[in-house]
Amino acid sequence: MIDELLLGYNCTTFAYGHTGTGKTYTMSGEMAEEFGLLSDNAGIIPRTLYTIFDQLKGRDSTVKCSFIELYNEALRDLLSDEEDTKLQLFESERNGTNGNVLVKGMQESYIGSPSAGLQLLQMGSRKRQVAATKCNDLSSRSHTIFTINVLTRTSNESVTSGKLNLVDLAGSENIQRSGAENKRAVEADQINQSLLTLGRVINALVDKSSHVPYRESKLTRLLQDSLGGRTKTCIIATVSPCQSSQEESVSTLDYAFRAKNIHNRPQMNSPVPKDTLLSELASEIENLKRNLIATRHRNGIYMTSDAHEEMIKENESRRIINEEQKQRIEALESGLQRKAEELLELLRQNRN
Numbered sequence: 001m002i003d004e005l006l007l008g009y010n011c012t013t014f015a016y017g018h019t020g021t022g023k024t025y026t027m028s029g030e031m032a033e034e035f036g037l038l039s040d041n042a043g044i045i046p047r048t049l050y051t052i053f054d055q056l057k058g059r060d061s062t063v064k065c066s067f068i069e070l071y072n073e074a075l076r077d078l079l080s081d082e083e084d085t086k087l088q089l090f091e092s093e094r095n096g097t098n099g100n101v102l103v104k105g106m107q108e109s110y111i112g113s114p115s116a117g118l119q120l121l122q123m124g125s126r127k128r129q130v131a132a133t134k135c136n137d138l139s140s141r142s143h144t145i146f147t148i149n150v151l152t153r154t155s156n157e158s159v160t161s162g163k164l165n166l167v168d169l170a171g172s173e174n175i176q177r178s179g180a181e182n183k184r185a186v187e188a189d190q191i192n193q194s195l196l197t198l199g200r201v202i203n204a205l206v207d208k209s210s211h212v213p214y215r216e217s218k219l220t221r222l223l224q225d226s227l228g229g230r231t232k233t234c235i236i237a238t239v240s241p242c243q244s245s246q247e248e249s250v251s252t253l254d255y256a257f258r259a260k261n262i263h264n265r266p267q268m269n270s271p272v273p274k275d276t277l278l279s280e281l282a283s284e285i286e287n288l289k290r291n292l293i294a295t296r297h298r299n300g301i302y303m304t305s306d307a308h309e310e311m312i313k314e315n316e317s318r319r320i321i322n323e324e325q326k327q328r329i330e331a332l333e334s335g336l337q338r339k340a341e342e343l344l345e346l347l348r349q350n351r352n
């Protein structure tokens with residue numbers, strides 16, 4: 001998929017399976033890195049970031065990422081600093097036919113290294129809606145899409161653009177078995193609904209139906225181009241080895257088996273003129289400048305939490321040093337006072 005991405009194709013990989021079967025483990029896994037090395041348990045997204053930068057070595061390119069979640073049919077930007085940035089979907093017209101489904105207002109961050117991409121993944125994952133259910137202590141209650149967009153210079157005048165969507169779907173669940181109640185039951189219902197629509201879309205595509213119900217859920221609208229469209233798509237089906245999950249495992253395998261029969265028509269993106277890229281970069285710089293000014297106005301200067309902690313520690317040790325110096329000065333002053341009084345006494349006695 002990475003080779004196709006760098007050639008200028010749009011690609012999608014998504015993990016589908018019953019709750020607790022390892023979708024998040026497969027897509028993200030362990031996200032921490034040590035001395036620039038990934039853990040053996042790192043998932044597809046961290047490994048993809050490393051491989052992309054490895055393959056781009058020595059090539060003139062830019063990489064940008066976005067990270068969004070779909071929770072209870074609402075789209076949120078997981079990279080935004082704002083508490084709750086709701087996003088909207090819109091369709092771009094392309095030659096009079098249905099075009100790409102785009103997400104309006106989504107933040108796209110340029111990254112210069114795999115570590116920078118990992119930081120975004122970690123930051124967004126912390127914001128993701130997760131909750132404990134009877135089937136999984138950290139169950140993802142939303143679908144997420146981590147997108148990596150790579151622009152590579154092919155000639156002096158043009159740039160190849162490819163996009164890789166890495167999708168971690170929320171798990172389907174049997175509400176009785178998962179013990180979902182109230183808010184959790186509403187979430188589970190929404191998750192099951194969107195996955196049901198995904199199933200219907202897959203069936204309609206396999207049966208070559210005249211109507212494909214993409215518009216029935218935001219999930220299928222987002223994945224429209226990845227299902228029967230111009231994108232290269234790979235589905236990872238996750239199943240549990242437990243015998244008690246047999247029914248769900250059969251249903252997942254059935255889903256994946258049907259999806260295998262969908263025929264996409266991958267098309268390479270047309271090269272982007274270099275000027276378009278330059279003006280995009282210029283507007284990104286403007287955005288960053290505005291963010292910087294806004295941050296300064298609100299909170300003085302921007303500081304990472306590590307630097308902030310360091311500063312607090314430094315201030316505390318300075319305060320302790322100052323306190324000690326003050327006590328030493330006070331002791332010296334009272335010593336001097338005593339000496340002055342003794343001298344005065346001596347002078348008085350001499351005079352007498």
Ligand SMILES: Nc1ncnc2c1ncn2[C@@H]1O[C@H](COP(=O)(O)OP(=O)(O)OP(=O)(O)O)[C@@H](O)[C@H]1O
Pocket residue numbers: 017018019020021022023024025026136138139140141169170171172238
């Ligand atoms: N291959 C694996 N090896 C070791 N541990 C795994 C593996 N797959 C999953 N796990 C563990 O199983 C648990 C559930 O996995 P995970 O959260 O990835 O499931 P999920 O399919 O994303 O669930 P949900 O749909 O509820 O979000 C986690 O504790 C995870 O670390």
